[in-house]
Amino acid sequence: MERYYQPEIECASPEQIKAWQDERLVKQVKHVWDNVPYYRKKMEEKGLTPDDIRSTADLHKLPFLTKDDLRLAYPYGLMGKPLKDCVRIQSTSGTTGKRVVAFYTQHDIDLWEDCCARAIMAVGGTNEDVCQVSYGYGLFTGGPGLNGGSHKVGCLTIPTSSGNTERQIMFIQDLQATILCCTPSYAAYIGETMKEMGLTPDQIPLKAGIFGAEAWSEEMRQDIQNTLGIKAYDIYGLTELSGPGVSFECSEQTGMHINEDHFIAEIIDPVTGEVLPEGEKGELVFTSITKEAFPLLRYRTRDICTLSRKKCSCGRTHVKMSKPMGRSDDMLIIRGVNVFPSQIESVLINAGYPANYQIIIDRVKNTDTFDVNVEMTPEMFTDNMGEIKKRQGELEAGLRSMLGISAHVVLVAPKSIQRSEGKAVRVIDKRKI
Amino acid sequence: MSLKQISVFVENKPGKMQHLTDVLAKNNVDMRALSLAETSDFGIVRIIVDDVYAASTILKDEGFIHNVTKVLGVAIPDEPGGLNTVLQVLNEAQINVEYMYAFLGGKDVAHAYMIFRVEDRKAAVAALAAKGIRCVEHEELAQL
Numbered sequence: 001m002e003r004y005y006q007p008e009i010e011c012a013s014p015e016q017i018k019a020w021q022d023e024r025l026v027k028q029v030k031h032v033w034d035n036v037p038y039y040r041k042k043m044e045e046k047g048l049t050p051d052d053i054r055s056t057a058d059l060h061k062l063p064f065l066t067k068d069d070l071r072l073a074y075p076y077g078l079m080g081k082p083l084k085d086c087v088r089i090q091s092t093s094g095t096t097g098k099r100v101v102a103f104y105t106q107h108d109i110d111l112w113e114d115c116c117a118r119a120i121m122a123v124g125g126t127n128e129d130v131c132q133v134s135y136g137y138g139l140f141t142g143g144p145g146l147n148g149g150s151h152k153v154g155c156l157t158i159p160t161s162s163g164n165t166e167r168q169i170m171f172i173q174d175l176q177a178t179i180l181c182c183t184p185s186y187a188a189y190i191g192e193t194m195k196e197m198g199l200t201p202d203q204i205p206l207k208a209g210i211f212g213a214e215a216w217s218e219e220m221r222q223d224i225q226n227t228l229g230i231k232a233y234d235i236y237g238l239t240e241l242s243g244p245g246v247s248f249e250c251s252e253q254t255g256m257h258i259n260e261d262h263f264i265a266e267i268i269d270p271v272t273g274e275v276l277p278e279g280e281k282g283e284l285v286f287t288s289i290t291k292e293a294f295p296l297l298r299y300r301t302r303d304i305c306t307l308s309r310k311k312c313s314c315g316r317t318h319v320k321m322s323k324p325m326g327r328s329d330d331m332l333i334i335r336g337v338n339v340f341p342s343q344i345e346s347v348l349i350n351a352g353y354p355a356n357y358q359i360i361i362d363r364v365k366n367t368d369t370f371d372v373n374v375e376m377t378p379e380m381f382t383d384n385m386g387e388i389k390k391r392q393g394e395l396e397a398g399l400r401s402m403l404g405i406s407a408h409v410v411l412v413a414p415k416s417i418q419r420s421e422g423k424a425v426r427v428i429d430k431r432k433i
Numbered sequence: 434m435s436l437k438q439i440s441v442f443v444e445n446k447p448g449k450m451q452h453l454t455d456v457l458a459k460n461n462v463d464m465r466a467l468s469l470a471e472t473s474d475f476g477i478v479r480i481i482v483d484d485v486y487a488a489s490t491i492l493k494d495e496g497f498i499h500n501v502t503k504v505l506g507v508a509i510p511d512e513p514g515g516l517n518t519v520l521q522v523l524n525e526a527q528i529n530v531e532y533m534y535a536f537l538g539g540k541d542v543a544h545a546y547m548i549f550r551v552e553d554r555k556a557a558v559a560a561l562a563a564k565g566i567r568c569v570e571h572e573e574l575a576q577l
Contacts, residue, residue: 376442376475376498383440383502383550384531385470385477410474413444414498 002251002314005121005153006114009261010316014309017260017317022055024289025264029053029062032295035080038073039065039297056264059287060275065299067100067329070240075101080295091139092239092338102239103293109148111290115237115245115259116149122250122257122314123208123233125179127154130205132175134168134182134190135213137161141243142213142336146181149245155179162186165193176205183336184216184224184232188366191227201229210235212244213336215324217432220366221253234323240299241288247321252313255320262290265319266298267307270328281306283328284321302329332427334361335368337405341426344372344407347398351391353380358417363431370407372399375414434558434568435503436548437485441478442498445471453478453497460491465574466548468534481506481536481548483574505549505557506536506569515545519566526560528553541577 004010012020030050032039042063043049052061070078079086081103088104104112125131131150135142143161150157158171162182168190171177180187187209194204206228212235224232236256237244246263247256258265263286267276270283284301288294303324312320332339341359348357358373380391392409399407417425443449450469457464466481482488485501492499509515523530528551536546546569551557558568569577 378498378500381440381442381498381500383438383477383479383500385472386531388477389472411442412475413442413449414496416444 003121003124003126004316005118010118010257010318012261012317014317018056020261021264021289024261025056025059025287026050026053028287028289028295029297031080031292032297036078036295038069038077039063059264059266059298062287062298064273064285065296067300067302070100074099078296079103079293080291081105081293086293088144089139090141090144090239090243100239102242104242105292108242108291108293111262112145112242112245113148113152115242115248115262116145117152118149118259119210119233119235119245119248120146120149120153120155120179122248122316123179123210123231124251125150125153125155125208129153129155129179130158130175130177131155131179131181132158132160132168132171132177134160134162134180134186135244141237141239142181142183145237145243145245146210150179150181165190169194169197172204172206178205178207180206180209180228180230182209182211183213184211184220185214185335185363185367187211187224187228187232188220191224192365195227201227204229206230208233210248212236214333214368219432223366236321236324238286238299238301240294240296241286242291246286250312250314250316254312255308255322257312257316257318257320258307260318263288265307265321267305268300270300270302270304278307278309281325284324300328302327302331304328330427332359332361332429334370335405337403339403339405343402344399347395347402348374351395351398353377353395356417358425359427361427361429361431368431370405371410372407373410373412373417375417376411377414434505434570435554436481436506436569436571436574438502438504438548438550439480439482439485439488439492440500440502441480441492443476443478445473445475450476450478456491456495456497457488460487462488462491464537465577466534466536466546468532468548470532479532479534479548481574485571502550503554505551505554506574507547507549507561508541508544508567508569509547511543511545516547518564519547519561522560522564522566523549523551523557526556528557528560536577546577 033050085105086103087106092100133146137143209230209232221232233249235244235248237246247258249256266285267282276282284303286299287297304326305322305324308320356375360371362369395409464480468479470477531550533549
């Protein structure tokens with residue numbers, strides 16, 4: 001039996017959804033105009049006033065926001081509410097200019113948790129379930145988002161956060177966890193570990209998993225489903241918009257329903273910015289129409305995907321997005337963490353290495369491996385192995401503190417890093433996603 | 434009282450070491466001692482050659498990262514306990530040996546030669562000399 005957290009919203013008629021969007025967009029544009037000078041200026045530059053936006057049909061007139069805007073406006077420039085009305089921040093992992101700090105009022109937190117609750121019920125969750133949240137807690141949105149959603153559904157929530165896999169497995173077994181929330185690579189790792197412990201899928205109490213924050217293939221879904229004996233569902237979100245739960249998969253497992261009562265999705269040509277017709281592949285753009293503290297209009301996600309309004313067997317009427325098929329910028333998602341090559345470059349330069357490096361990413365046993373090849377220099381070389389290893393270790397520590405995940409530094413011979421047409425190939429992503 | 438050692442950075446991949454020996458062979462460089470310290474990614478090849486300047490220039494031209502460091506070449510009586518005596522002297526003088534390896538000499542059958550990398554070379558030479566143990570100069574290499 002299909003379960004819904006808010007059936008009247010999730011299964012509303014397309015006309016009703018459109019009516020909500022029209023009304024909320026107009027209100028949101030006015031809210032932003034009145035409270036966010038940064039965006040008001042962008043509108044003024046295009047000769048727009050809130051009166052020009054009368055319905056979703058006018059959405060395309062509004063200027064885009066990008067990660068660069070978030071950087072320029074950091075930290076308070078895009079806030080729609082005074083700090084006294086805010087109760088929380090969440091942040092992406094980046095510690096350079098790419099950092100995103102998003103603010104939430106209590107109302108924003110409530111709506112975000114509603115979205116996560118919808119995702120949990122869509123995988124069959126009820127108040128009879130035990131939901132283990134093995135996403136990281138803290139600034140990362142994964143843990144707090146699913147934790148809140150799990151509470152709303154009434155699940156017994158186990159906030160294990162990530163790491164300490166033996167303890168994760170102990171809780172799954174001892175407390176009979178039925179739903180697991182984490183990154184797909186961590187789910188695969190937990191599965192492999194359980195298998196090594198001699199556990200067969202029928203001995204594992206889990207029945208469903210909600211896995212997001214990084215790209216994963218259908219093959220990986222099958223692997224996880226087989227090892228853990230569960231149904232594995234995708235979930236999508238961005239800190240900029242709230243966190244996980246912007247969209248989520250239902251029983252059909254053929255794409256993620258976007259919570260259209262909170263977010264308007266568009267697909268654009270990443271080069272021209274033109275809105276593309278339904279079904280075409282392009283960059284996903286979101287307008288948040290209910291958020292108070294951090295109301296982003298036409299935010300370019302840089303994720304490439306398609307949208308579909310085809311009738312879904314689950315009964316939900318909200319538009320579905322495909323799994324992201326790539327990025328329109330150079331951001332990499334490694335073990336669920338956003339990584340920009342420029343961050344690696346700055347660590348190398350600060351440590352006295354030339355900015356000549358290569359990132360090699362692969363997926364071994366469903367876990368991302370992350371090597372950074374760095375060319376040895378005469379200045380860094382010594383006959384003392386201990387000294388070289390110490391420098392290598394310092395570089396790895398620097399990368400870990402910058403990126404939030406660990407990388408393996410591989411020292412390579414000078415001029416050995418591949419160059420094509422005089423330009424270095426910085427990233428080799430061998431993952432089959 | 435010291436020898437000049439050339440240390441070369443070599444990736445731990447098939448053919449990389451042979452590329453180094455190939456360059457040395459083509460330029461008629463005669464290695465008198467060699468040791469290799471390695472990790473899974475790379476290694477440091479340490480060699481003693483007669484003509485340090487010539488070998489260093491060749492390596493630089495061929496794009497090898499390398500440096501030249503001073504090490505000790507110690508003449509040890511070629512008999513059981515010979516090395517032990519040397520290490521005992523260094524230990525008593527509280528001199529730490531960073532690494533050491535054997536020398537591929539041959540003409541002088543009465544002695545074995547070992548290369549030592551120590552932090553305080555002068556103190557080591559003095560401590561060894563006090564016990565009648567001799568360190569060799571680079572210029573002597575040809576006769577060893």
